[in-house]
Amino acid sequence: MKTGHKFLGLLLALVLAAGESAAQPYPSKPIRIVVGYAPGGGTDVNIRLIAPKLSEQFGQQVIIENKPGAAARIATEYVATSAPDGYTLLAGASGEMIFNVGLFPSMPYDHEKAFTPITLFNYDPMVFAVNPSLPAHSVKELIALGKAKPGQLFHASAASAFQVAVELFNREAGIKIVHVPYKGAAPAVTAAISGEASMIVLSIPPLMAHLKTGKLRPLVITGAKRSQFFPEVPTFLESGLDFESPVSWAGLFAPAGTPSAIIDRLYSAMSVAIKEKAMTERLHEMGRETGTIGIPPEEFDIIYRKELAKWPKTIRELGIRGG
Numbered sequence: 001m002k003t004g005h006k007f008l009g010l011l012l013a014l015v016l017a018a019g020e021s022a023a024q025p026y027p028s029k030p031i032r033i034v035v036g037y038a039p040g041g042g043t044d045v046n047i048r049l050i051a052p053k054l055s056e057q058f059g060q061q062v063i064i065e066n067k068p069g070a071a072a073r074i075a076t077e078y079v080a081t082s083a084p085d086g087y088t089l090l091a092g093a094s095g096e097m098i099f100n101v102g103l104f105p106s107m108p109y110d111h112e113k114a115f116t117p118i119t120l121f122n123y124d125p126m127v128f129a130v131n132p133s134l135p136a137h138s139v140k141e142l143i144a145l146g147k148a149k150p151g152q153l154f155h156a157s158a159a160s161a162f163q164v165a166v167e168l169f170n171r172e173a174g175i176k177i178v179h180v181p182y183k184g185a186a187p188a189v190t191a192a193i194s195g196e197a198s199m200i201v202l203s204i205p206p207l208m209a210h211l212k213t214g215k216l217r218p219l220v221i222t223g224a225k226r227s228q229f230f231p232e233v234p235t236f237l238e239s240g241l242d243f244e245s246p247v248s249w250a251g252l253f254a255p256a257g258t259p260s261a262i263i264d265r266l267y268s269a270m271s272v273a274i275k276e277k278a279m280t281e282r283l284h285e286m287g288r289e290t291g292t293i294g295i296p297p298e299e300f301d302i303i304y305r306k307e308l309a310k311w312p313k314t315i316r317e318l319g320i321r322g323g
Contacts, residue, residue, distance in 0.1 A: 026086055026262050030061040033252070034079050035091045036072025040186030041158060042206045043250040046122055047091040049282065053273035064091075068183040071160050071322055072096035073104065080114040084257035086266065090115065093122070093250040095159030098307045102315030103160050103322035112308060115253040116263055117300040119270045122250035123292040124203035125223035126165055127233070129216040131195050139220045139239040142199075146175030153177045156188035156197035158206075160322065164311065165201050165222065165245045167320045172243045192216060203248040204229055204287035222247065229287045246311060249292075251300055267297050 033051065035044045044066065051062040067075040076096050082088035092115070101111050128139070134153075136142040146153055155177050157163045163179050170176055180197055182188040185206040192200035193215050200207070200216065204227060210216045211230065218233045222245035226235060236243065252270060254263060273279060274294040283290050295303075 026265055027058050027060045029087065030063055031058070031087050031089065032063045032065050033089045033091050034075045035064060035066050036068060036075030036093070036096050037066065037159070037184035038068045038186055039066055039184075040206075041184040042122060042124075042203050042248070043091050043093045044184070045205065045286075046250065046283075046288070047252075049279065050121060050270065050273045053276065053279065054269050057269045057272060071100055071103070071181065073100060073107075076100070076114075077108055079253070079255060080109045082255050084255040084259075086254060086258055086262035088255070089118075089266070090253040091121075091250060092253045093159055093161065094246060094248055094307070095161040095163075097251075097253070097304070098311050099160035099164050099246070099315060100322065101308065102312030103163070103320060112305075114256050116256055116258050116297070117304045118252040118254060118263055118266050118297055119274075119300055120249055120251040120293045120295055120303075121270065121274060122203070122248065122288065124205070124248050124287075124289050125221050125227060126162065126201050126245065126248050127204055127207055127211070127218050127222075127227075127230070128165075128169070128199065128201050128220045129192070129207060129211060129218045130199040131192055131197070132214060132217050133195060134198050134217075136219065137217070139234075139236070139241065142219055143173045143175055146173065146177055151176050151178060153198040154180050156191040156200045157181050158185040158188040158200075158202055161246050161248050162201040163322075164315060164320065167318060168243055168245055169241075171318060172241050189216075208287040227287075227289075246307075249303075251304075263297055270294070 033047055048064050051064055054062045079088055079090035130136055136145050155166050157179050166177055185202055188200055189206055191197040211218050218230055220236055220239050221227050221233050271294050280290050
């Protein structure tokens with residue numbers, strides 16, 4: 001009888017312990033945020049600025065883990081197949097989250113169903129910049145050079161979004177600037193500065209210092225208006241080319257099926273971190289546009305779904321394939 005009571009007591013203790021464990025507030029252990037590129041790129045730098053602010057709020061370590069390669073498909077697949085418990089997240093940029101869907105037809109998961117958007121932390125126009133040795137000081141001169149030297153100009157590509165921007169430009173200009181993929185913004189920038197590549201297309205922050213010092217020469221910027229950081233650089237429309245080029249963005253994603261309470265908790269912490277005065281000032285110093293970042297999950301989801309419906313289809317129509 002005593003043995004039976006002991007067994008029931010032990011069973012009750014285990015049940016209570018399991019209940020207490022399940023009821024532990026999120027997060028109760030370190031959180032990993034996976035980045036699909038090498039350290040030093042725009043997505044990586046920005047999420048590393050934000051991570052300590054999240055750690056302060058959560059009382060748990062927030063670890064940034066770089067998994068570069070395969071145009072960030074290694075990282076996206078890793079997070080897509082992770083447990084939806086809020087402890088493995090993705091710092092996903094438009095390249096791997098939108099454009100890869102069109103560039104790589106055979107994906108091991110469904111992008112529309114694999115992720116839950118949380119919020120944006122980057123949202124920037126792209127700059128077309130060249131090595132100073134290249135005899136092109138405007139888009140018109142770049143096009144003329146491209147026509148004079150077909151297949152002899154190369155652009156260092158840090159992600160799929162930038163590849164698509166150049167391919168759209170190639171189509172509109174009637175030229176062929178050759179795509180050369182790199183594992184992130186940092187090595188792509190190095191290639192453009194060294195002259196290994198003729199040009200680079202990237203968002204402003206990773207290029208900011210190099211554009212200011214003249215190591216790279218900006219020719220044109222995507223978007224409807226000039227950048228506040230480089231007001232002397234014209235838009236495509238001002239340069240005589242009227243085409244819609246993609247915007248470079250990055251956001252925080254969780255695996256699909258992550259409980260809404262955890263999504264809300266993550267968004268709340270991200271919103272506080274991003275909108276902190278010191279953070280917005282730092283982002284501005286880097287050349288980062290801050291008007292759209294920090295939007296709620298439902299607004300980010302609308303942007304995400306809209307771009308998933310548009311850009312992969314455009315890429316397939318153009319016959320662009322991932323390299």
